[in-house]
Amino acid sequence: MEGAHSHYRYLSSIIIIKFFSLSLLLFFTSSIQSLESSSEVISRFQQYLQINTAHPNPKYFEAADFIISQAKTLNLESQTLEYVKGKPVVLLKWPGKNPKLPSILLNSHTDVVPAEHHKWNHPPFDAHLDLFGNIYARGSQDMKCVGLQYLEAIRRLKNSGFEPLRTVYLTFVPDEEIGGHDGAEKFAESETFKKMNVGIVLDEGLASPNENYRVFYAERSPWWLVIKATGVPGHGAKLYDNSAMENLLKSIESVRRFRAAQFDMVKAGVKAEGEVTSVNMVFLKAGTATPTGFVMNLQPSEAEAGFDIRVPPTADPESLEKRISEEWAPSSRNMTFEFKQKASVYDNFGKAALTATDNSNPWWTLLEGAVKKANGKLGKPEIFPAATDARYFRNLGLPAIGFSPMANTPILLHDHNEFLNQEEYMKGIEIYESIIKEYTSYVEPTRNGASREEL
Numbered sequence: 001m002e003g004a005h006s007h008y009r010y011l012s013s014i015i016i017i018k019f020f021s022l023s024l025l026l027f028f029t030s031s032i033q034s035l036e037s038s039s040e041v042i043s044r045f046q047q048y049l050q051i052n053t054a055h056p057n058p059k060y061f062e063a064a065d066f067i068i069s070q071a072k073t074l075n076l077e078s079q080t081l082e083y084v085k086g087k088p089v090v091l092l093k094w095p096g097k098n099p100k101l102p103s104i105l106l107n108s109h110t111d112v113v114p115a116e117h118h119k120w121n122h123p124p125f126d127a128h129l130d131l132f133g134n135i136y137a138r139g140s141q142d143m144k145c146v147g148l149q150y151l152e153a154i155r156r157l158k159n160s161g162f163e164p165l166r167t168v169y170l171t172f173v174p175d176e177e178i179g180g181h182d183g184a185e186k187f188a189e190s191e192t193f194k195k196m197n198v199g200i201v202l203d204e205g206l207a208s209p210n211e212n213y214r215v216f217y218a219e220r221s222p223w224w225l226v227i228k229a230t231g232v233p234g235h236g237a238k239l240y241d242n243s244a245m246e247n248l249l250k251s252i253e254s255v256r257r258f259r260a261a262q263f264d265m266v267k268a269g270v271k272a273e274g275e276v277t278s279v280n281m282v283f284l285k286a287g288t289a290t291p292t293g294f295v296m297n298l299q300p301s302e303a304e305a306g307f308d309i310r311v312p313p314t315a316d317p318e319s320l321e322k323r324i325s326e327e328w329a330p331s332s333r334n335m336t337f338e339f340k341q342k343a344s345v346y347d348n349f350g351k352a353a354l355t356a357t358d359n360s361n362p363w364w365t366l367l368e369g370a371v372k373k374a375n376g377k378l379g380k381p382e383i384f385p386a387a388t389d390a391r392y393f394r395n396l397g398l399p400a401i402g403f404s405p406m407a408n409t410p411i412l413l414h415d416h417n418e419f420l421n422q423e424e425y426m427k428g429i430e431i432y433e434s435i436i437k438e439y440t441s442y443v444e445p446t447r448n449g450a451s452r453e454e455l
């Protein structure tokens with residue numbers, strides 16, 4: 001009896017051991033499989049990063065060919081629009097089951113800012129993957145990551161058999177880094193865009209050093225101001241009023257007082273970066289130059305300075321214009337001014353270009369829900385401090401949300417050694433998978449509670 005019992009125990013332990021080794025084997029096989037597929041995903045990201053699309057000579061057609069080849073593997077419709085020669089806009093389409101419903105536009109730009117190669121630890125177009133999983137490349141954060149994450153999310157959805165109700169469009173646009181005038185601006189004004197019947201646009205955001213993704217509902221308008229002073233020239237040893245330098249310095253003092261007051265509100269935590277008007281002097285031009293240097297004993301008759309000003313959509317642009325003409329460049333002090341760029345804070349209908357972040361905007365609520373479902377956390381919605389292509393869509397009165405899913409990542413756009421960790425990149429794909437699923441499945445409810453789709 002005793003022997004039979006121990007024999008039974010022996011057999012059952014063998015069965016248990018076999019069961020565990022089989023599960024272990026299955027576990028490792030599936031990990032290896034997912035490791036393989038994630039390495040393919042990362043390798044596609046590296047390929048895109050390796051295409052040098054830096055200004056002033058971006059390889060736009062190489063980037064377009066790469067995107068189109070990816071689109072083919074996904075069975076997406078593709079077309080290349082060339083509003084300006086040499087500047088392709090690649091438009092991809094994943095048709096929805098109900099083409100009458102407003103569509104979703106996922107936008108990204110293909111260009112990147114130049115890099116000072118010798119100041120990087122890894123060459124900026126090698127897309128080097130280091131031991132920590134960090135991928136170093138210009139564009140890894142701004143914003144080739146987002147462009148390919150959209151595509152990888154679609155790949156996963158397609159592989160799972162998902163079919164969207166709404167149509168998804170993707171645009172890969174040129175020239176964002178130099179203003180977007182020959183890219184997103186022309187596209188947003190086009191007949192093609194009108195026919196797409198877009199309901200919501202997603203565009204770029206910024207990395208977040210903490211666990212909360214940053215998300216943007218508006219942006220500050222760039223005003224690039226040049227002020228010029230003229231004045232009486234004279235001997236460098238003479239004290240007199242109304243020299244060009246003195247006239248310009250009075251303006252600079254006034255600008256600095258304004259700047260400090262705005263910055264103090266940010267420092268005190270009263271306002272966020274995007275909620276104040278920033279002004280930074282970006283050049284100073286004056287003096288009488290000779291081949292051996294500036295003349296030191298001559299007060300020049302002309303002096304000028306340039307300022308990068310960013311105006312939030314919540315600011316009063318008229319009062320800032322008044323300040324510029326009365327305090328920063330008053331004609332009474334022999335001053336003139338011109339704008340190299342002056343984007344309106346209003347949309348085409350004269351309203352502040354803001355995308356609602358409450359339940360009046362279903363796309364906002366859906367985004368919040370989708371990020372949560374994918375185990376991501378959103379920070380408080382912000383005003384983007386600089387300019388993105390999203391402004392061209394908001395100007396048309398469309399909702400546009402700036403979002404680049406990069407948490408726990410230092411903000412390195414336009415910086416040396418820009419990188420993104422591969423795990424963060426993979427997590428971002430899951431986030432977009434969730435967003436695209438929610439967005440494309442959304443059916444607008446009607447007053448009586450039924451959905452428009454049912455009617």
Ligand SMILES: CSCC[C@H](NC(C)=O)C(=O)O
Binds near residue numbers: 178179180222386
């Ligand atoms: C004014 S067009 C240039 C666009 C650029 N965008 C970013 C994100 O740096 C900027 O705000 O300076």
Ligand SMILES: [Zn+2]
Binds near residue numbers: 109142176204
């Ligand atoms: Zn960008």
Ligand SMILES: [Zn+2]
Binds near residue numbers: 113413
């Ligand atoms: Zn940029």
